[in-house]
Amino acid sequence: GRHKDQQRSSGFHYQGLSFDQESLHIFAGLCAVDNPKHVEEMLKALQANGLSCTRMGAYKPRTNPYAFQGHGKSCLPWVFDLAGKYGIKVVAMEVTHESHMQEIDQALADAGKPCGVIMQIGTRNTQNFELLKAIGRQNTYPALLKRGFGITLNESLNAAEYLASEGNNQVIFCLRGMKSEFGAPHRNMVDFAQVPTVKRLTRMPVCIDPSHSVGSRDVAPDGVLELCHATAQGVLAGANMVLVDFHPAPTKALVDGPQALTLNELEPFLKDMEIARKAY
Numbered sequence: 001g002r003h004k005d006q007q008r009s010s011g012f013h014y015q016g017l018s019f020d021q022e023s024l025h026i027f028a029g030l031c032a033v034d035n036p037k038h039v040e041e042m043l044k045a046l047q048a049n050g051l052s053c054t055r056m057g058a059y060k061p062r063t064n065p066y067a068f069q070g071h072g073k074s075c076l077p078w079v080f081d082l083a084g085k086y087g088i089k090v091v092a093m094e095v096t097h098e099s100h101m102q103e104i105d106q107a108l109a110d111a112g113k114p115c116g117v118i119m120q121i122g123t124r125n126t127q128n129f130e131l132l133k134a135i136g137r138q139n140t141y142p143a144l145l146k147r148g149f150g151i152t153l154n155e156s157l158n159a160a161e162y163l164a165s166e167g168n169n170q171v172i173f174c175l176r177g178m179k180s181e182f183g184a185p186h187r188n189m190v191d192f193a194q195v196p197t198v199k200r201l202t203r204m205p206v207c208i209d210p211s212h213s214v215g216s217r218d219v220a221p222d223g224v225l226e227l228c229h230a231t232a233q234g235v236l237a238g239a240n241m242v243l244v245d246f247h248p249a250p251t252k253a254l255v256d257g258p259q260a261l262t263l264n265e266l267e268p269f270l271k272d273m274e275i276a277r278k279a280y
């Protein structure tokens with residue numbers, strides 16, 4: 001059970017939403033923006049399910065230089081237009097370079113600011129201190145910092161301090177699993193038991209990314225996707241945000257199709273999370 005008197009107030013407001021250690025926001029969406037049809041189908045499904053946040057990858061940090069690198073700034077105008085059309089308030093979007101933040105800023109202004117954007121810093125860039133300082137130097141856009149996949153938790157929390165020390169007080173910390181052979185067959189060793197730990201050690205809201213942690217659509221003997229079990233565990237542990245990959249046609253996804261949930265799975269996924277949240 002929770003000790004209510006021990007709750008600590010912190011966090012921030014963005015686009016009319018409260019992000020703190022008590023709130024819970026679902027950022028379901030595309031790992032990588034591919035085409036307007038898929039983005040529109042995705043956003044339509046979110047709206048139909050009452051969701052107003054999404055994840056959309058335009059700048060993709062790929063292991064293989066010959067793999068699809070994301071559409072970059074060219075897709076921003078239509079992505080933001082569609083976000084506005086479907087009532088999306090906040091888009092989580094990874095940036096791998098400071099200039100991407102400026103491109104997003106410009107595209108949002110050109111589109112008439114239909115939505116807000118959270119600047120996502122990926123696990124490959126957790127200790128990219130110059131990127132952290134650049135995102136830390138502004139407070140217009142909140143930051144979502146992924147934990148580093150191969151460094152200690154404390155080192156990742158120190159990286160978050162770079163954002164804060166430069167002046168950005170709108171920071172969310174994201175658990176996304178650790179690279180480890182011991183975690184296999186999962187893509188990464190799922191680390192959602194550390195949700196309460198990060199909340200205890202810091203004042204940041206804590207996000208979980210079950211898609212990049214589990215990395216597959218494998219089904220447990222009870223008929224539930226292991227990815228959904230992991231999500232429920234993280235929500236039950238008090239997660240404040242869930243970043244999760246969906247795709248209208250996972251086999252056609254240009255990045256990480258094998259871990260994407262289908263649009264038909266959105267409603268049952270949300271129902272499961274509601275149960276986990278009630279049990280928190």
Ligand code: PEP
Nearest residue numbers: 057122123124146176212
């Ligand atoms: C992502 O969320 O799209 C991503 C690349 O995640 P990570 O940085 O955790 O690998």
